[in-house]
Amino acid sequence: MLTVLKIGGKLLDDEAQLGSALAAFANIEGPKILVHGGGKKGSEISRRLGIEPQMVDGRRITDAATLEVVTMVYAGLLNKTVVAKLQALGCNALGLSGADGNAVLSKKRGTGAIDYGFVGDIESVNNELIINFLENNLTPVVSPITHDSQGQLLNTNADTIAQMLAVSLAQNFEVTLKFCFEKNGVLVDPTDDDSVLPSLDSAAYEGYKSAGVISEGMLPKLDNAFAAKHGGVKDVWVCGIEGIAKEFGTLIYP
């Protein structure tokens, strides 16, 4: 059983919550992979450098200057901070961008109605590399920066990286994938943190979407959750910190 845990959202911005999430992750038995997003630090550093973040539908427009910032913050500061904390917790973490060992290969997104800039859509995951690390008792910690194998780094959605890693490694392992964020699961009432759905299937998801109950930032996360489930991942959860160590949150059904 392989666990792939994605941590993101406000969890990354709060040192105490990040510490709790990493302590729970370090205690998971068996092979495991951590994927982290960017959090607010990217925008904060960007502003301090005089580069105003540009977002369209919650996605960052990544021009050359912004790519430098997210590479610094995600693959540098955040990734190494998480790796050092996990090492202190007895977890033999190994930080990776997609360029490292060609772990995650992507392609610059084509320019449609919106030019997202240096944003990557994933082409492939290097299972052989990841499995070799896991067999050597290393725990990959993956940042959302990938490459195109031609020398170009690309900003890449962390939920999608987690999904693609989980689906690809489902060829070799029974995989549990957990998308962990600041809520305890998928909420039917975004204003009520206790309104967690214990489970969600595709039909119900479509209904909630049509009714506008689930919207905004949850849609890409849930699209990735369903893609993972349809792609052969055994268990897919959307959860909070409490859901890292135990089965607590929203379980995704096909």
Added chain:
Amino acid sequence: MLTVLKIGGKLLDDEAQLGSALAAFANIEGPKILVHGGGKKGSEISRRLGIEPQMVDGRRITDAATLEVVTMVYAGLLNKTVVAKLQALGCNALGLSGADGNAVLSKKRGTGAIDYGFVGDIESVNNELIINFLENNLTPVVSPITHDSQGQLLNTNADTIAQMLAVSLAQNFEVTLKFCFEKNGVLVDPTDDDSVLPSLDSAAYEGYKSAGVISEGMLPKLDNAFAAKHGGVKDVWVCGIEGIAKEFGTLIYP
């Protein structure tokens, strides 16, 4: 035969020179490791963030805010840029800080006359990890950020990392260590780039130091070069880009 190449100084700040150095490195036969320093980008980003760099004897005072900057720039931007460029050159690079897989363990320097802040002195190198990577045809690319295994990242001199890696791995390999920078070797006249010493031994080094011929920034580099030679590294060179692919520069004798 294992090659350990340190690249630093102004090489890192010039895209064309960095490209030439990486192309030469990618062509080296056999197992190899690249160690890179920080270059000017650390100070540039620091200033843009409103943190004035503080240097004492050419060494950076690393307070908490500066540690964030060097972690971002060295372990993030610079390391991943180099890794992506090497991948494009067909070299299967794997970027590492000392925290990754506990590759390089260090200890925060004690406060003497000068408090250097979050600066690490190396305690040990994880040979088993590095050898495993080399056996799997991965090329470690090491940034000068290490950790203390208690969760603290530490800014660490890249020349010393290269030396300690080379000495430690000399237990397992015949090692060639090259310190590559913007000059073609050790100069007897710092104003004449053609005044390269073809070789240098300890006695001559002491003489040049007493006479003030070799001074300033060259001293820590040469101290590391001699430490490597005395520590069992087979060949130690101080060289420029031309010295990466062939034997060209200053050869260090005990």
